[in-house]
Amino acid sequence: MGGEVKSNKKVVLKNYVTGFPRETDMEVVTDGEGFKFPEGGGGGVVLKNLYLSCDPYMRSRMSKHDEPSYVPDFVPGSVITGFGVGKVLHSDHPNFKVGDFVWGMTGWEEYSLITSPESLFKIKYTDIPLSYYTGLLGMPGFTAYVGFYEISSPKKGEYVFISAASGAVGQLVGQFAKLMGCYVVGSAGSDEKVDLLKNKFGFDEAFNYKKEEELGLTLKRYFPEGIDIYFENVGGAMLDAVLLNMRLHGRIAVCGMISQYNLEKPEGVHNLMYVVAKRIRMQGFIVFDHYHLYSQFLETTVSYIKEGKITYVEDVAEGLENAPSALIGLFSGRNKGKQLVVVARE
Amino acid sequence: MGGEVKSNKKVVLKNYVTGFPRETDMEVVTDGEGFKFPEGGGGGVVLKNLYLSCDPYMRSRMSKHDEPSYVPDFVPGSVITGFGVGKVLHSDHPNFKVGDFVWGMTGWEEYSLITSPESLFKIKYTDIPLSYYTGLLGMPGFTAYVGFYEISSPKKGEYVFISAASGAVGQLVGQFAKLMGCYVVGSAGSDEKVDLLKNKFGFDEAFNYKKEEELGLTLKRYFPEGIDIYFENVGGAMLDAVLLNMRLHGRIAVCGMISQYNLEKPEGVHNLMYVVAKRIRMQGFIVFDHYHLYSQFLETTVSYIKEGKITYVEDVAEGLENAPSALIGLFSGRNKGKQLVVVARE
Numbered sequence: 001m002g003g004e005v006k007s008n009k010k011v012v013l014k015n016y017v018t019g020f021p022r023e024t025d026m027e028v029v030t031d032g033e034g035f036k037f038p039e040g041g042g043g044g045v046v047l048k049n050l051y052l053s054c055d056p057y058m059r060s061r062m063s064k065h066d067e068p069s070y071v072p073d074f075v076p077g078s079v080i081t082g083f084g085v086g087k088v089l090h091s092d093h094p095n096f097k098v099g100d101f102v103w104g105m106t107g108w109e110e111y112s113l114i115t116s117p118e119s120l121f122k123i124k125y126t127d128i129p130l131s132y133y134t135g136l137l138g139m140p141g142f143t144a145y146v147g148f149y150e151i152s153s154p155k156k157g158e159y160v161f162i163s164a165a166s167g168a169v170g171q172l173v174g175q176f177a178k179l180m181g182c183y184v185v186g187s188a189g190s191d192e193k194v195d196l197l198k199n200k201f202g203f204d205e206a207f208n209y210k211k212e213e214e215l216g217l218t219l220k221r222y223f224p225e226g227i228d229i230y231f232e233n234v235g236g237a238m239l240d241a242v243l244l245n246m247r248l249h250g251r252i253a254v255c256g257m258i259s260q261y262n263l264e265k266p267e268g269v270h271n272l273m274y275v276v277a278k279r280i281r282m283q284g285f286i287v288f289d290h291y292h293l294y295s296q297f298l299e300t301t302v303s304y305i306k307e308g309k310i311t312y313v314e315d316v317a318e319g320l321e322n323a324p325s326a327l328i329g330l331f332s333g334r335n336k337g338k339q340l341v342v343v344a345r346e
Numbered sequence: 347m348g349g350e351v352k353s354n355k356k357v358v359l360k361n362y363v364t365g366f367p368r369e370t371d372m373e374v375v376t377d378g379e380g381f382k383f384p385e386g387g388g389g390g391v392v393l394k395n396l397y398l399s400c401d402p403y404m405r406s407r408m409s410k411h412d413e414p415s416y417v418p419d420f421v422p423g424s425v426i427t428g429f430g431v432g433k434v435l436h437s438d439h440p441n442f443k444v445g446d447f448v449w450g451m452t453g454w455e456e457y458s459l460i461t462s463p464e465s466l467f468k469i470k471y472t473d474i475p476l477s478y479y480t481g482l483l484g485m486p487g488f489t490a491y492v493g494f495y496e497i498s499s500p501k502k503g504e505y506v507f508i509s510a511a512s513g514a515v516g517q518l519v520g521q522f523a524k525l526m527g528c529y530v531v532g533s534a535g536s537d538e539k540v541d542l543l544k545n546k547f548g549f550d551e552a553f554n555y556k557k558e559e560e561l562g563l564t565l566k567r568y569f570p571e572g573i574d575i576y577f578e579n580v581g582g583a584m585l586d587a588v589l590l591n592m593r594l595h596g597r598i599a600v601c602g603m604i605s606q607y608n609l610e611k612p613e614g615v616h617n618l619m620y621v622v623a624k625r626i627r628m629q630g631f632i633v634f635d636h637y638h639l640y641s642q643f644l645e646t647t648v649s650y651i652k653e654g655k656i657t658y659v660e661d662v663a664e665g666l667e668n669a670p671s672a673l674i675g676l677f678s679g680r681n682k683g684k685q686l687v688v689v690a691r692e
Contacts, residue, residue, distance in 0.1 A: 070623050235619070255622065256622060257618065257619050260619060269618055270612045270614050270615075272603065272615055275628060275630035277632075278416075279630045279631055279635065280629075281628070282626075283627045284622040284625045284626050
């Protein structure tokens with residue numbers, strides 16, 4: 001296979017984005033030179049990409065930053081990268097062999113050469129749909145696990161609120177919280193998602209934030225005793241409303257702030273004084289810092305899946321051609337459940 | 347002494363305050379009925395008040411709140427209460443005897459009946475100026491201790507920034523941080539205070555925030571490597587500038603936000619996204635939750651004082667007549683060091 005050349009379709013960033021990203025900020029092209037398999041000895045692996053993950057944090061990578069962030073900016077003219085699931089077609093690395101399935105950072109293209117395959121996770125359970133490793137069993141699911149169990153210090157019976165609750169992370173946080181015996185309410189941006197939360201994921205309550213006049217009063221209605229744990233995915237006005245409604249010694253696990261990513265200047269948050277009066281702990285986290293917990297997460301979650309204690313909803317876009325629109329749909333909330341792109345099914 | 351009546355001068359709140367408080371929101375009156383010593387058996391103690399503490403948190407008590415806060419609102423027409431040092435003149439409680447010195451919640455008046463004396467701390471070291479128990483060895487000093495050692499998870503060599511640094515709490519946080527081997531910078535609102543920070547309290551650097559154009563750049567100048575620990579006393583624009591300049595895994599101990607207390611609507615804080623990217627922990631705290639650590643704090647701090655390792659600056663107002671102006675001066679930053687009021691010296 002060394003030296004072989006294959007045609008390689010890919011999604012490239014055309015230009016850095018300001019404000020709301022558009023499909024036309026990306027381009028689907030077929031590399032003129034094609035993908036050339038390495039001659040061997042380089043220590044890398046070649047992946048055939050199967051499933052690609054659309055994640056909100058990718059928005060930040062589409063803009064140019066003067067100072068480096070925790071993930072590097074994309075480069076205009078180059079292929080977009082992100083989490084995905086792939087099959088090993090060629091390996092110069094002792095940990096991987098042809099035919100292995102892996103998940104980790106890869107390119108938005110048909111074939112990728114991964115030069116540092118140590119960063120890939122070999123997929124242990126292949127009897128579970130492989131696409132789940134872009135979500136439930138991949139980075140977003142692991143984020144839910146770390147953010148809930150490690151960052152939120154949850155206790156049975158506590159009151160838990162989750163924003164963007166039907167998304168890849170939120171749906172799982174809510175189910176973990178229910179399994180622990182918490183009271184769980186989620187917010188989402190459509191009645192259909194609210195229905196999912198209540199009738200599919202087993203949340204105690206859920207509401208469509210777009211239909212609420214005054215989020216502070218809405219939360220007061222759902223949490224007359226206040227909120228012990230807020231799993232923060234959106235920021236802005238929702239965070240202000242939550243701060244008003246937190247209980248003493250409440251915890252806010254700050255996972256993301258999707259409502260702010262496309263604004264030129266983020267909204268102001270006005271109610272931070274409650275952090276003192278209510279002794280609130282706000283803790284930002286990124287799952288990369290917690291990779292040592294991955295196998296613990298995996299075993300726990302796979303058991304829950306096999307026992308039917310956890311359910312999962314995916315929103316599947318077919319083909320690389322539809323990848324730009326799938327990614328952008330995250331920011332208007334078009335996806336229902338985990339958004340992913342199928343490049344190939346095997 | 348039971349049944350004896352003494353004239354009792356006191357400071358009462360005239361009306362609830364909105365916006366910036368004025369001296370005329372309070373009134374110094376001599377109670378027409380005087381102070382009547384209890385006949386005995388009630389379990390209380392009578393204090394002769396010596397020193398009263400002016401603290402920023404008292405601003406909140408001057409306004410009416412629909413929902414109860416962690417400290418109750420003052421009542422118009424009634425005496426203001428706060429931390430102070432007093433001498434026991436009469437005791438119906440087995441833990442206290444006549445002549446004991448105590449600190450704790452008392453009235454802004456010459457004589458107070460304390461009906462729940464369990465809340466008072468008996469003063470163990472009377473060879474240290476008794477006024478210190480309104481500051482360095484009282485609530486503010488203990489707040490500095492808890493906020494630094496318990497909340498900030500400090501390590502030797504870390505970069506520490508303190509706002510309102512010459513105040514009762516800040517001056518001590520900075521000295522604790524220097525004793526631990528941290529690099530310490532403070533901000534204050536006058537050149538005279540900056541001089542105190544650098545030349546009296548031993549901060550590595552200090553600046554007058556009123557002379558800075560762009561606080562984000564100022565902090566970048568003082569912390570080219572970023573801030574590990576921010577001891578937050580002011581809120582608003584300073585917090586935004588700090589968020590920009592925090593290091594990965596930084597901690598923000600949120601003690602207060604004095605810049606916001608007199609605003610109708612608090613300023614918006616825009617840079618909270620850095621809480622995620624930098625994995626910042628923001629932790630609000632109130633010293634009341636940590637009273638079990640008081641004797642540990644006291645022994646540590648008294649040793650430091652006796653070894654000359656800690657210095658302390660008080661701003662002393664003479665007489666109850668000057669108490670309203672002393673309290674209000676906190677909010678314009680008129681005080682240099684810990685603001686207190688002398689009611690009587692013995």
